[in-house]
Amino acid sequence: QVQLVESGGGLVQPGGSLRLSCAASESIFSSNAMGWYRQARGKQRELVAHITSGGSTNYVDSVKGRFTISRDNAKNTVYLQMNSLKPEDTAVYYCNARSDGSNWFQRGGYWGQGTQVIVSS
Numbered sequence: 001q002v003q004l005v006e007s008g009g010g011l012v013q014p015g016g017s018l019r020l021s022c023a024a025s026e027s028i029f030s031s032n033a034m035g036w037y038r039q040a041r042g043k044q045r046e047l048v049a050h051i052t053s054g055g056s057t058n059y060v061d062s063v064k065g066r067f068t069i070s071r072d073n074a075k076n077t078v079y080l081q082m083n084s085l086k087p088e089d090t091a092v093y094y095c096n097a098r099s100d101g102s103n104w105f106q107r108g109g110y111w112g113q114g115t116q117v118i119v120s121s
Contacts, residue, residue: 003028004095009115012085016119020080022095022112032109033100034071034078038091038117045107048093049080052100063089085119092116 008020022034035050049059049069057069068081078095093116098109 003110004097004112006093006095006112006115009093009117011118011120013121014086014119016085017081017083018085018117020082020093020095020115020117022078022080024076024078024095024097024110026076028097028110029071029076029078030073031099032097033102034069035096035098035104036069036078036080037094037096038089039094040088040091043091045094046091047104050096050104051078054100058104082117085117087119090117090119 003025005023008018012018033050033052036048037045038048039045047060048063049067051057051069051071066084071078092114094114095112096109
């Protein structure tokens, strides 16, 4: 069964905003850090942002100042607020859960099905 469910993707014009959501089970969410990856057409998977169970965040340089990752522990949901979107942000965005202290640059953990984000005029 699917353990992480993403939503919120869609088509948006450059400069616009989207908020992605990822809902998880309590057992997975409460025991893990959460992150967002993306994979653009013809490119490798890229870690966008992650947040530890304690709320510490990290971002890839290309989204700093534009994207914000947050988590709502009561709702077992992690969010990615994306502002000032650019065409190069176009990708399938995937939610991931893994233990605090894990290496985010290695494949692992639990994965969602992905949600498509298209930034185009």
